[in-house]
Amino acid sequence: MRKAPLLEAMGLTRRYAMRRGFLGRPVEVRAVDGVSLTLERGRTLGLVGESGCGKSTTGRLVLGLEMPDAGSVAFEGQPMPAPGTPPWRAMRARMQMVFQDPLGALDRRMAIGAQIAEPLEIHGIGARRAERMERVAALLRDVGLRPDQAVRYPHELSGGQRQRAVLARALATDPALLVCDEPISALDVSIQAQVMNLLVELQSRLGTAILFVSHDLRAVRQVSHRVAVMYLGRIVEEGEPDAVLHDPAHPYAQALVSAIPHPGRGQRRILLQGDPPNPADRPSGCAFHPRCPVAVAICAKEDPMLKPRPGDGRRVACHVAQGEVPAPSVGRSAAGLNRPAQISKAA
């Protein structure tokens, strides 16, 4: 019998009601719109996309920090228990979250050692205080801090050290899954490299699975085994990082890859027109079609499914990439690029 994957999310959907203006009628915004993903033990799935694409909400749904309006999450083959119940709490010890801003994630009035010990107390790990302190010292060493730094307060540490402390706290309960939401975006380039190295090293040592949420494709390639590209609440392409980075199939993934600034790269950028649309005003058919350089008539009408592409089996949600319709000629796509940009009406 096949062992169930560590994490399996099926058709996750999360809707919010947004009111436009002071007296406006509430409109429904689908932040996450039918996302399914699988994560194996000890592996990393990178979730990339631009702001508002629903990648962070997906991370929160997976952890049970928010309940989906539709769809389900199974962890180690078991469905997610109702929030607040003892089984839910027990499961939460097995999955932890790391946020973008380490200063905001830490309590400024508590020494970091006490903060790392807190999850041990909450989940009743370590019978005696001395045992817990020993575990805190081991965790600090794991993330590259010194045990004597346990008495430091967050403001006494540098940005990189703070993110290490946050990681140590997340690892305290020995979780099987770590959801990292933009864990390096607030850090300087040289510190980003330190934290990425640390994540990869900890994973190989502890076997933790990681859901790595980021807008940075480079960082995602560095740490992930698989990558999923999101646009407006949906996964539009999924595959091995090198396959997606070197030969993206979805036109949005192509634009995203070509927008990575890279020293010494000669090739032309694909410039997308306009801004990502407002989730409250989701375009008909494929949500990307108003900005897509290769969109054809069917794209405005029919919603493409995420499915393996004939040929190499890359999972992509695009009528053109799937070969269901002939790709438009170059002249047509150039005309498409000259369309006036859409203006987002987001307030």
Place this chain on the structure above:
Amino acid sequence: MSEPLVAIRGLAVDFGGAPALRGIDLAIAPGEALGLVGESGCGKSVTWLAALGLLPGRARVSGSVRLAGEEILGAAPAVLDRVRGGRVAMIFQDPASSLNPVHRIGRQVAEALGLHRGLRGVAARAEARRLLDQVGIPDAGRRLDAYPHELSGGQNQRVMIAMALAGQPELLVADEPTTALDVTIQAQILELLGALRRETGMALVLISHDLGVVAETCERVAVMYAGRIVEEARVARLFAAPTHPYTQGLLGALPPLDGPRRPLSAIPGSVPEPNGMPPGCAFAPRCPHAAAACALGVPEAVAVEPDHAAACLRAVRELLPA
């Protein structure tokens, strides 16, 4: 180089005893695009805030900043008012907080036109419309009456660029103009800055923490660390032959786009505190090649090649025959 547009000599800034800039020498030629790269706190923004007299009173500024030969550091307010927004314009990271949320964008662009070009009324509105058109805002005529919150982040940054162009500047200083924006929008703004430079012939200083952004937009790069310029070269040369260990570290810390995945060569430790500057070379405590001599004095920039200078003792040693 011909007469530089801006020549900065020995610029130093001190906030109550903590040095933020420790002697910057920089020259920008007319029409040139220079990238200023470094991590937070290295002084890349302070350099331009100091040069334009925008720092708070408690900052102690010394040195010299010449604009086309005329000293502007510590110049009279009337002189600076003509320079700022006129001959030298500046845009910042977060467009939403640089724009006034309660005024329509047309009025804000027209205000800059009134200040720097004396345009009023219908003429100002027509010119504001032309500028919005120039920076690629669709339907510019109607957008004049929009408020900043009705536009996206990328559109607001375009409005900021339009305001900066209002004074027909000879130099545009863009301080992390795309950091708050999504990658696909960042690509649009970088493309726009390049196109505007070709159209207007203005010089550009692009301040960024992202070496990739600078590589695609600029001709020359200066790398800053702890209040000093540690390396300066043409873009292609800097990426092909980085000489200062800090530049090498920054390039090594960038995850590659292809090839096998191996640990990144992260720079150990973190940037020194302004109050706790190490003696000698500020990078020495994090430097894999540091020697005893590095702590003795702050290394001066030396020419490794024409148009390529590095402030590192090893750069000199490499010039000597072994």
